[in-house]
Amino acid sequence: MAAVEDRISIQLQVNGRQHQVEVAPRWTLADVLRHQIGLTGTHIGCEQGVCGACTVLLDGEPVRSCLMFAVQAQGHHVTTVEGVTPETGLSPLQESFRDHHALQCGYCTPGMLLTAQALLDRNPTADEGAVREALTGNLCRCTGYQFIVDAVLAARDQGRDE
Amino acid sequence: MAQAMRPQMMGARVSRVEDPRLLSGQARFLDDIQVPGMLEVAFVRSPHAAARIRGIHTEKAVQYPGVHAVLTHQECSVLLWERDTYKVGQPVLANGEVCYVGQPVVAIVAENRYVAEDAAELVVVEYEPVTPVLDMRESILEQPRRVHPEAENVFFHKKYATPGFDEAFAKAPHHLTASFRTNRQTAVSMEPRGTAAMVDAASGRVTVYASTQSPHRMREDISHLMEIPEHLVRVIVPEVGGGFGMKANCYPEDIVVVAAALKYKKPVKWVSDRMESLETDVHARDDIHDVEVAFDGDGKIIAIRDHLMADGGAYPAYPFSGAVGETSLASRVLTGPYDIPHLATEIHCTYSNKTPLGAYRGVWGPIASFIQEGVVDRVARHLGLDSAEVRRRNMIRPGQFPYRNAAGMVYDEGSYLQSMEEALTLIGYEGFRARQAKLREEGRYLGIGISVFVEPTAMASSEAGSVGYESCTIRIEPSGKVTAALGLGPSGQGHETTMAQIIADQLGVRFEDIVILHGDTDSAPFGGGTGGSRSGPIGGGAALVAGRQMRERLVKYAASLLEAGEEDIELGNGQAWVAGVPDRSIAIRTIAETAYTNVRKIPEGLPIGLELTARYLPKRPVTFSNGTHIAEVEVDIHTGVVEVTRYAVVNDCGTLINPTIVEGQIHGGVAQGIGSAILEALHYDEDGQLVTTSLLDYLLPESTDVPRIDVRHLETPSEGEGGIKGMGEGSLIAAPAAIVNAISDALTPFDGMVDTLPVTPPMVLQMVSGGRTR
Numbered sequence: 030m031a032a033v034e035d036r037i038s039i040q041l042q043v044n045g046r047q048h049q050v051e052v053a054p055r056w057t058l059a060d061v062l063r064h065q066i067g068l069t070g071t072h073i074g075c076e077q078g079v080c081g082a083c084t085v086l087l088d089g090e091p092v093r094s095c096l097m098f099a100v101q102a103q104g105h106h107v108t109t110v111e112g113v114t115p116e117t118g119l120s121p122l123q124e125s126f127r128d129h130h131a132l133q134c135g136y137c138t139p140g141m142l143l144t145a146q147a148l149l150d151r152n153p154t155a156d157e158g159a160v161r162e163a164l165t166g167n168l169c170r171c172t173g174y175q176f177i178v179d180a181v182l183a184a185r186d187q188g189r190d191e
Numbered sequence: 192m193a194q195a196m197r198p199q200m201m202g203a204r205v206s207r208v209e210d211p212r213l214l215s216g217q218a219r220f221l222d223d224i225q226v227p228g229m230l231e232v233a234f235v236r237s238p239h240a241a242a243r244i245r246g247i248h249t250e251k252a253v254q255y256p257g258v259h260a261v262l263t264h265q266e267c268s269v270l271l272w273e274r275d276t277y278k279v280g281q282p283v284l285a286n287g288e289v290c291y292v293g294q295p296v297v298a299i300v301a302e303n304r305y306v307a308e309d310a311a312e313l314v315v316v317e318y319e320p321v322t323p324v325l326d327m328r329e330s331i332l333e334q335p336r337r338v339h340p341e342a343e344n345v346f347f348h349k350k351y352a353t354p355g356f357d358e359a360f361a362k363a364p365h366h367l368t369a370s371f372r373t374n375r376q377t378a379v380s381m382e383p384r385g386t387a388a389m390v391d392a393a394s395g396r397v398t399v400y401a402s403t404q405s406p407h408r409m410r411e412d413i414s415h416l417m418e419i420p421e422h423l424v425r426v427i428v429p430e431v432g433g434g435f436g437m438k439a440n441c442y443p444e445d446i447v448v449v450a451a452a453l454k455y456k457k458p459v460k461w462v463s464d465r466m467e468s469l470e471t472d473v474h475a476r477d478d479i480h481d482v483e484v485a486f487d488g489d490g491k492i493i494a495i496r497d498h499l500m501a502d503g504g505a506y507p508a509y510p511f512s513g514a515v516g517e518t519s520l521a522s523r524v525l526t527g528p529y530d531i532p533h534l535a536t537e538i539h540c541t542y543s544n545k546t547p548l549g550a551y552r553g554v555w556g557p558i559a560s561f562i563q564e565g566v567v568d569r570v571a572r573h574l575g576l577d578s579a580e581v582r583r584r585n586m587i588r589p590g591q592f593p594y595r596n597a598a599g600m601v602y603d604e605g606s607y608l609q610s611m612e613e614a615l616t617l618i619g620y621e622g623f624r625a626r627q628a629k630l631r632e633e634g635r636y637l638g639i640g641i642s643v644f645v646e647p648t649a650m651a652s653s654e655a656g657s658v659g660y661e662s663c664t665i666r667i668e669p670s671g672k673v674t675a676a677l678g679l680g681p682s683g684q685g686h687e688t689t690m691a692q693i694i695a696d697q698l699g700v701r702f703e704d705i706v707i708l709h710g711d712t713d714s715a716p717f718g719g720g721t722g723g724s725r726s727g728p729i730g731g732g733a734a735l736v737a738g739r740q741m742r743e744r745l746v747k748y749a750a751s752l753l754e755a756g757e758e759d760i761e762l763g764n765g766q767a768w769v770a771g772v773p774d775r776s777i778a779i780r781t782i783a784e785t786a787y788t789n790v791r792k793i794p795e796g797l798p799i800g801l802e803l804t805a806r807y808l809p810k811r812p813v814t815f816s817n818g819t820h821i822a823e824v825e826v827d828i829h830t831g832v833v834e835v836t837r838y839a840v841v842n843d844c845g846t847l848i849n850p851t852i853v854e855g856q857i858h859g860g861v862a863q864g865i866g867s868a869i870l871e872a873l874h875y876d877e878d879g880q881l882v883t884t885s886l887l888d889y890l891l892p893e894s895t896d897v898p899r900i901d902v903r904h905l906e907t908p909s910e911g912e913g914g915i916k917g918m919g920e921g922s923l924i925a926a927p928a929a930i931v932n933a934i935s936d937a938l939t940p941f942d943g944m945v946d947t948l949p950v951t952p953p954m955v956l957q958m959v960s961g962g963r964t965r
Contacts, residue, residue, distance in 0.1 A: 034305075055305065069223040070216015072432070074381045075465035079886035082381055110216035123214040127206050130851045133859065134683030135213030136220065136381040136432030164894040168886070170381050170433050171683050173858030174894040 039103050043068065044112030052099045059083045061099035062109060070110035070139045074168070081167035084140035085109050091144045091166075110139035113146055122146055122184040131180035133171035141167050145181045153188055155181075199763075200692035200702050201913070204851045207688040208707075218430040221385035221402040222462045229387070230259050232448060232461035233307035235297035235314045236470070237289035240323035240544040240879020241338075244287050244296070244316060251313040252299055257306035260455055261314070262298040267450045269416050271443065271509035278342035279542070281506035283443035283450075289318070290338060290505035291546050292881050293470030298447045300459060323544040323879035327479060327502040330541040338505060338542035346503065347515045347540035351522065353597050359533045360494040363485030367569055371562050373476040373948040375502075375873035376866075377469065378551045379891060380682070382432020384472060385462035386445045388452035398425045399449055400460075403441075404434045404680040405720025410712045412441035412510060413449055428710030434682035435863075436550030437472050439722045441509050444471075466884045473549025474873055475513055476948070477502040478521075480562050485533075486570050490581040494533035495566065497525060501540045504547035513548035514540040520555035520647070523598040527563040528607040528643045528817060529585040534597035544879045550722070552860070556646065556924030557867055561948055564642045564928035568935060569944060578932070579615060582643055583608065602645065605817035606905045610841040611643050614819035617839040617901055623823070631940070636826045637836075638937025642929035646816040648844075648917025649728035649809055649909075660808035661729040662716035663737035665694065667745075667801035669787040671765065671780030673700055675737070676708040678718015679730045684856070684919065686726060689848045690734045693913065697738025698745065699762025700779055716804050724917025728814060729807060731848060732912030737805035744797060748782045751794035807912060814909040816916040818842040820861070822929040826937040828959045831952030833869050833934055838898050840925075843905035845916035854902050857922040861900050864926020866892045868934075869949050 036051040043066060050065045057076075062068045062085070071094055074082030078096040085094045086108035113120055119127065122142060132138045141164065148155055148163040155163070160181045161174070169177065212218045249261045260266075264286040272280030285296040297314050301307035324330050324337075330344045337344055360366075387400040397419065403409045403426075410426040413419065431438065444461050452459040463471070481498040499522055503514030522536040567585065571578035587594050592604040615621075620639065627637045650659075664676045675694055679686050691705040698705075708714050718733075719725065742762065749767035750757040759770045768776035785792050786801045793799060823837035840857055847853055870890040874882050883889040908914025931945040934955070938944075943958030 053305070063222075064225065068216070069219070072220065072382070073222070074383070075886050077465055077885045077887065080381060080465075110214075114215040119211060119214055126214055127210040130207070130855045132210060132213055132683075133685070133855055134381065134431065134433045135209070135218055138213055139216050142214070161894040168381065168891050168893065170379060170435070170863070170891065171859045172855060173860075173862035173892075173900065174897050175858050175900055176855060178894065 039100055041099065041102055041107060042105070043107045044109060054098065054100055056099050057095055058097040058099045058102050059094035062094060068109050068111050072136050072139060074136065081140045081144065082137050084143045084167060086143050086147055089147060089150065091147045108143070110142055113142065121187055122149070125180040125184040125187065129176045129180035129183060131172060131177040137167060137169045141169065141177060149181070149185055149188060153185065155185060157182060200695045202847050203692065203849065205688055205692055205702065205849055207685045208691065209685060209687050220382055220430045220432055221387065221400060224387050224400050224429060224460065226389065226458045229458040229460055230300050230302060231304045231307055232451065232459060233299045233304060233311045234295045234444065235299070235311045235316065237285065237292055237294040237296055239289055239318050239320050240292050242289050242318035242320040244285060244289065245319055246317040247297060248315040249297060252310040255310040255313060257302045258299060258310045259302065259457070260300040260451065262300065262447065262451060267447055269446050269450065271416065272507055277346050277507045279339045279506055281443060283446045291544055292879060293467065293546060294505070295443050295447065298451065300451050300455065325543055325545070325875060325879050327500050327541060327543065330502070330543050331500065331539045338544060344541045345539050346507065346542060347538065349519065349538040351598065352535035353533045356494060356533045356535045360485045360496065363493045364488055365486050365573065366483065367573055368483045369565065369569060369946060371480040371482065371565060371946050373478045373558050373561065375474045375477045376551060376871045377472055377474050377873060378435035378437035379468070379889070380433030380435060380437060383463035383465065383468045384438065384442065385460070386448040387458065387460035388449045389458035390452055390456055396423045396425055397449060397453060398427060400427050400429055401445060402431050402438055403428055404439045404682060404722050406680050406710050406712050406715065407678050407717050408720050409441060413446070416446055417449060426712045428680055431680070431682035435552040436554060436722060438682065440473055440549050465886060469873070469884050469889055470881055471546060473508050473513055474504060474546045475548060475551035476517070476558060477548055478517055478558050482562060482566065484566050484570065488574065490570050490574050490576050490584050492529060492531045492566070492570060492585055495525060495531060496535045497522065499536060499538045501548065502543045502545060503540045504543060504545045506547050508547040508549040512540065513550050513554065516550060517555045517558060521559040523600050524555065524645060524647060525559050525563060525598070526596050527560065528587055528645050530587045530591065531585065531597055545875060552863065553920040553923040556920055557927050560642055560644050560924050560928040561931065564932055568932050579611070579620065579641060582611060582641065600647070602815045603811060603909060604907050605645065605815055606843045606907045607643060607817055610817060610819040610843055610905055611641070613903060614821050614839050614841040617841065617903060618821040618823065618837060636828055636937040638824050638826065638933040638935065640822045640929045640932030640936055642820045642925040642932065644818060644820070644921055644925035646724065646918070646921035646924055647813045648724035648816055649911065650723055650725070650813045658719045660806050661718045661733040662804055662806045663733040664716045664804040665737045665741045665802070667741065667779070667783045669783050671700070671778065671783045673698060673705040674708060675705060675734065676715045677730050677733065678715045678720060679709045679726050680720040681709060681726065682721065684721065684726060685852045686730065689727070689731065689852060692848055693731055693734040694738045697735065697742045699767070700765050704765065724919040727848060728909065728911055728915040728917045729809060731915050732809060733805060733807040735912045736807045737803060740803055740805050741801065744801065745779060745782060747794050747797060748785065749777055752777050752782065752785065752792070809911045811910060814911055814916045816844040816918050816921050818921060818925065820925040820929040822933045824930060824933040824937055826934060826955060831955035833955065835865055835898050835930060838900045840900060840902045840922065841905060842902060842918065842921065843907050844918035844921070845909045846906055846914035847904060848915065850904060853904070853918055856919055857902050858900050860920070860922025861926045862892045862897045863923045865896055865930060867923065867948060868927040868930035869951070872949050
């Protein structure tokens with residue numbers, strides 16, 4: 030059966046690459062990243078803008094990709110978890126998450142990483158209070174947050190040493 | 192052999208093998224499964240708590256472009272539960288009536304979810320609302336009516352009393368009564384539920400991708416409910432983004448998705464949105480306990496009488512009802528770590544027009560601990576005694592193990608008193624009272640709350656485990672690398688890491704050379720899955736037994752090939768050697784090569800290849816973990832807001848497999864306990880509408896709501912394999928009681944004692960204004 034709705038062609042810049050995609054205007058950025066571009070590291074947890082699992086960076090700032098239409102991301106740089114992952118191995122923040130057992134089921138993890146990365150980029154001396162404050166928009170049901178906070182603080186210290 | 196038998200990986204803080212894929216966004220969760228031509232489902236759900244269906248009009252939806260099919264009860268008439276167990280079973284799509292808000296009525300199968308939801312809005316269902324049954328106590332009395340005309344509202348009733356209860360109760364010098372209420376809560380896994388199904392045209396088999404905790408159980412359920420022979424059903428569990436007991440059920444949507452895939456010969460997927468999750472994931476903790484306690488002047492508790500009531504919702508969840516699980520186990524472990532000789536319980540589980548009750552981490556435990564620890568604090572306050580001292584006086588002593596409690600449950604050895612004493616030291620209990628008194632003068636209300644818990648784990652038949660045993664297949668490949676498979680269904684517990692730790696020690700191979708498979712019924716041996724804190728002790732036990740059997744085989748090979756006695760062979764680091772003669776060694780890789788390709792050299796009596804399956808059924812029907820949680824809180828008496836400021840845990844789950852993973856489990860359970868104690872409640876209005884249908888209404892703990900948690904371990908081994916005890920639930924069992932006891936302690940000047948979970952700011956304010964200031 031034919032598609033019900035008109036689609037338009039848009040250009041999205043994701044993780045430094047240009048993507049030409051055909052989208053319906055109402056499709057969310059999260060859905061387009063996941064299903065049109067194949068970047069399934071962005072997870073959808075609530076579609077209500079509360080849980081933060083779908084967090085991506087838009088020009089370096091954390092945004093909820095479930096609350097944005099894909100068409101709104103035109104002309105911006107989108108970064109997903111795949112974009113902060115090196116070709117081989119893990120980023121220092123990702124390594125720190127592993128070293129500190131900062132993830133269990135891993136569903137919230139990509140959003141956590143992007144929020145934390147944006148914080149450390151903006152505030153390389155963030156203290157525990159600032160880290161906890163920054164992460165309030167990302168819900169985790171498994172870890173109780175302590176090891177996530179530890180991981181972010183350790184990555185911060187490592188960044189300082191370098 | 193002694194040297195190599197010494198555990199090297201068991202007990203080590205090994206980083207998880209699961210992490211790299213999860214951290215890099217490469218893990219494959221249910222919604223990441225996409226195959227060409229896949230259709231997606233949206234459900235039309237009941238907007239009424241109770242109504243008769245007078246007509247369903249699907250014509251417009253059927254004609255909507257992009258819609259492939261529309262299913263009603265006529266097209267998919269499977270009933271969850273046969274009527275003989277509970278007299279009631281939920282039709283997977285409503286049949287003539289709806290009994291709770293969110294109940295699936297019509298399924299739309301369309302080219303994508305957007306289109307499916309458009310079409311769902313075009314379906315017209317004619318409802319004739321009837322009075323909903325919403326109050327548990329009324330429902331027990333069949334008021335205002337029966338939920339299901341063919342069945343009494345009370346679907347489970349049980350009475351129990353220790354001999355001589357009445358006399359012991361009557362003779363006691365002191366008595367008190369209290370009513371405890373736990374409000375509905377739910378697991379809220381960050382990944383919602385979901386199912387995908389597709390038919391293999393060649394074999395006719397159906398492959399079901401299910402976000403579940405129990406792959407084999409799901410296969411059994413689908414096979415049984417849909418009358419497809421088991422060998423024609425393959426269940427694959429992808430990465431699971433949290434389960435917490437809630438994903439241990441087979442849900443109506445699972446069956447509808449499989450039915451649609453079979454009927455239309457198309458791959459079909461459904462993934463829950465958050466509103467659907469809050470409405471239709473099994474709810475939990477909807478219980479009332481009317482309690483009477485008899486005790487002496489020293490605070491020694493003599494007898495407890497408890498009337499346990501649970502609102503099971505509209506239907507018994509399949510394949511187990513959470514209401515029955517919560518109440519029956521609570522009634523058996525209600526005395527917790529205390530030596531209380533007399534117990535009398537009566538249980539009523541009733542139907543209502545609410546979402547079915549199922550499991551949420553801890554199931555009975557957070558409720559029973561809330562009551563047990565609330566009772567102890569009430570006794571202490573009644574007598575003007577220190578609550579830690581009252582606990583000491585009642586605690587089961589080390590010499591009493593194995594201890595049979597008043598309900599007949601047998602506890603294996605634990606460290607009850609020691610865990611409390613160490614936790615008191617850890618939190619600085621001695622100094623707290625002075626600090627509390629000083630700050631109270633400044634108008635700041637601090638409180639401290641103790642919760643000593645027991646956690647029955649590895650139960651012969653738990654809610655998620657349909658069987659009491661677990662299985663492990665080990666295959667040493669011709670290269671000497673190891674593939675092992677278990678029937679578990681992990682959702683973040685790190686079994687690929689912990690099971691490999693156990694096997695590495697047994698086989699003497701490198702941890703990195705082991706891969707753990709799970710979650711595919713085609714490759715995993717039959718097992719019960721993950722739930723009821725069984726994976727560590729029973730799954731780990733199976734890994735240990737299989738590893739030991741394989742080790743024996745390797746030793747026979749090495750003894751034969753090295754021309755030495757079996758008792759002289761040691762294994763380690765991928766090698767076998769003769770004790771004391773490290774030069775006389777052989778690589779396990781070479782043994783494996785021999786076993787598969789050089790069959791003439793296989794020692795007498797050994798089979799070709801290196802593959803075996805072992806099953807492990809613990810001798811004891813249950814093993815008890817234990818521990819103590821102590822919470823410190825500050826209550827703002829002007830806003831009613833509670834902050835959990837400090838938190839200490841002393842945990843004993845027997846022999847530790849991986850202390851870091853255990854700590855992660857504890858932290859997470861405490862966070863959920865904070866949610867249970869002060870944040871999370873599912874609210875129904877007077878019409879039976881669930882009004883908490885977003886995460887803005889159903890509040891989960893955030894990073895700023897959870898304090899640092901100081902954890903210490905004690906290790907009292909079980910008598911089972913490896914000395915392992917389960918521990919997935921204990922932290923959520925203990926935490927709510929610790930926090931509410933701390934709130935009650937903070938509000939001592941106002942005479943308040945918390946009797947409701949969660950205790951919200953308005954309730955705190957009421958306790959403040961209702962009491963008198965001393």
